[in-house]
Amino acid sequence: MPERTAQRARPGDTPDPAPAAAEPAARPPSQAPPPTPAAVYAVSAVSALGGLLFGYDTGIISGALLHLRDDLHLTSRGQEIVVSVILLGAMAGALVSGRLAARYGRRAVVIGVAVVFAAGAAAAAVAAGVGTLIAARFVLGLAVGGASGMVPVYIAELAPAHVRGRLMVLFQLMVAIGQLVAYLCGWALADSGGWRTMFALAVIPAVALGVGMLFLPESPRWLVGNGRSGDARAVLTRLRPAGHDVERELAEIADAAGGGASGSLRDLRQRWVxxxxxxxxxxxxxxxxxxxxxxxxxxxxxLVDAGFGDSAALLTGIGIGVMLVIAGVTGAVAVDRVGRRRTMLWFLPGSAVAMAVLALAFVGPVDSPAQRWTVIVALFAYILCNGIGMQAVVWLIGPEILPLGVRGPATGLATVTLWGFDLLIALSALTAIKAVGQSGTFLFYALMNVTCIAFVAAKVPETRGRSLESIERALRRGGSFRKALDET
Known part of the structure; x- marks a missing residue:
């Protein structure tokens, strides 16, 4: 580690803000942003294959479950366990990957994730029974957690500020594409036993991710923090447009790296963080x-339990996958043109209304064409609005606002939180539907959408177009983080 001249902050202290002169000058609105080197898009595309695997391996269970429950004689609770164990693994993978990334680098962790993805997919495909399938999906979960925790961080730390949003949302778009591919495979391989092929297909993108990452650079921010400024300079020169002030960016990164955080979990208790x-x-x-x-x-x-046929239910699943892809593309444009905060505030109300309509549609038996079309349209509208307003931002906001010194473990903690609540939903959804019905369950989700809107309005700052270092300086000022960032 390089010697740091900045005094280490004690837990609870608020470090002095960096000089305002370090903030890059704002670009006039009429001036177009500099062209982004093709290498930046190549880095993002290859690393985002982790998102494709994430989406495929979490989404494939939807179609596979219709035949798994018959082939392996799964009860409702057994189905919830098979679905949910991948999320338990994801929690462990997210927690471990943050610590490993702080020590060994972002790139090394993503390569390891690719290996674990391939091993887990192969094991699931040849599973002899429920126990081995559960074990294989736990291994897949380790990879999903590692990918969801580290791929967005890796992209955030390599991308220029003016395209960082759309490149990070590329990860979520690849998640959506992976889920769509999973739905298509579930429909095409709908015969009994086809679930083995569904799981095995994930080996192909896992190998592509591992091989592709071998040719990609390490994060320049991790390199600076580990005393390899020369390597960081070479990476930035490769990934920044001609004329970019690489030395100034290096100085800002070094200033953030020396800001009093060592990358340990105890640093998360500091008041300014x-x-x-x-x-x-x-x-x-x-x-x-x-x-x-x-x-x-x-x-x-x-849908099947509500009276839809198997084919109609699977085709609706494909439609949901299409909506996720459309939401990913729209979100990629919106976060950089409209802003992260405004995107959430514009689309989450639609998500809440669509979920409320879905709850009302299930108040009685779904036995008429009008009710069934209401269910399908409400499902699609919910997926579209929530996909743009929440899913396009969730993997973006954490790596952007969390300070460099704790970005690995802090992102890991946020990712563990995500997978923990995902696990709660996966374990309770079918049970809740049996207890209070589809209507009561979906009404709860609608209320959570409304609560989320209030949280975003009160706490979430706008980070569009700002360097990671300028966001950190606003955080260090103390007081309201949202207002401090708006004022810079």
Whole structure:
């Protein structure tokens, strides 16, 4: 580690803000941003294959479950365990990956994630029984947690500020594409036993991710923090447009790296870190409490139990996958043009209304064409609005606002929170539907959407177009994080 001249802050202290002169001059509105080197898009595209695997391995269970429950004689509780164990693994993977990334680097962790993805997919495909399938899906969960925790951080730390939003949302778009591919495979391989092929197909993108990452650079911010400024300079020169002031960016990164955080979990208790940690953990929790994965995991099962045929339920699942992809593309544009905060405030109300309509549609038996079309349209509208307003932002906001010194473990904690609430939803969704019905369950999710809107309005700052270092300086000023960032 390089020698740091900055005095280490004690827990609870608020470090002095960096000089305002370090803030880059604002670009006139009429001046177009500099062209982004193709290498930046290549880095983002290859690393975002982790998102494709994440989406495929979490989404494939939706179609596979219709035949798994017959082939392996699974009860409702057994189905919830098979679905949920991947999320338990994801919690462990997210927690471990943050610590490993702080020590060994972001790139090394993503390569390891690819290996674990391939091993877990192969094991699930050849599982001889329920026990071995559960074990294989736990291994897959380790990879999902590692990918969701580290791929967004890796992209955030390599991308220029003016395209960082859309490149990070590329990860969520790849998650959506992975889920769509999973739904298509579930429909195409609908015969009994086809679930083995569904699981095995994930080996292909896992190998592509591992091989592709071998040719990509390490995060320049991790390199600076570990005394390798020369390597960081070479990476930035490769990934920044001609004429970019690499030395100035290096100086800003070095200043943030010397800001009094060592990358340990105890640093998360520092008072000045708490506002960013609250936002990252809060958004992670609401991304699940608003109901998205109850729909993604169980939509075909819910629809079949409500009287839809198997084919209609699976085709509706494909439609949900299409909506997720559309939401990913729209979100990628919106976060950089409209802003992160405004995107949430514009689309989350639509998510709440659509979920409320879905709750009303299930008040009585779904036995008429009008009711069934209401269910399908409300499902699609919910997925679209929640996908743009929440899912496009959830993997973006944490790596942006969390300070460099604790970004690895803090992002890991936020990701553990996300997977923890995802696990809660996965374990309780079918049980809740049996206890209070579809209507009561979906009404709860609608209320969570409303609560999320209030949280965003009160706590979430706008980070569009700002460097990671300028966001950290606003956080260090103390007081209201949202107002401090708005004033810079």
């Amino acid at each position: 708490r506002p960013a940690l609250l936002v990252a953990v809060g958004i992670a929790a609401f991304s699940q409490l608003t109901g998205i994965n109850a729909i993604v995991y169980y939509a075909p099962t819910i």
